[in-house]
Amino acid sequence: MQRSAPRPSRSRTRTRLRMLACAAVPVMIVAAGCSSDSGSDSDSGKDKPAASTSKEATKVAPAKFTSLPADPCKSIAAKTTADLVPKAKDKSGSAGKSSDITTRGSCSWNGLDDNGVEGSQYRWLDISFMRYDSDEGIGSGQDRAAEYYKKEVAKARATEGAKGTKATPAAGVGTEATAITYSLSKTGETFGYATVVARSENVVITLTYNGAGYAGAKSPAASDLVKGATKATKEAVAAVPAAAK
Structure with a gap:
């Protein structure tokens, strides 16, 4: 087995x-x-x-300008303001209040050239500066200024009560600039206006020049207002880099 x-x-x-x-x-x-x-x-x-x-x-380009003219009233030559506002109450201008003069500033001049029965001429000139810094969370100073520039141009073009509004590029003024002209009736007279909005890198300059004739005097022509406003704006633009030296 x-x-x-x-x-x-x-x-x-x-x-x-x-x-x-x-x-x-x-x-x-x-x-x-x-x-x-x-x-x-x-x-x-x-x-x-x-x-x-x-x-x-998150990196953004640094802002080109880090300051503004310490005295905005001196950003335009005294001879220029005297030509534009012949009988200014304060020839040195009246500076606006600012909590930070490196970020914003303004100045204005006004006066009446009284010639009695032969007619009088009133002129008013105002300039303002706005500077933007670069911020990684918001954008570069140049881009922020460009946005503000567009808003200022749109604001001038949309002035309430304005008639015959025209906007044209202002060549040779800063990085970009626009001149806006229109007429506006107030105090029984027709005022001519010329506003030049200019951007120089991260700084925006808004200058307004207006005037009217009284007692039968003719109001200033739009072409003369634009010419004067453009000249003054060019001087203000040049004052920005000069302030950093």
């Missing part, structure tokens, strides 16, 4: 299973470790460019 092969004892079976399990463990650990390291390197490689791109996106 053929005998069957002897069966391994339970203790020997358990020993073999343990040996197989121990032999498999290092392989699994190595495989898992390689997989984890590979994923970590991949993620790290992807995150670094994203962080760099984010930093580059």
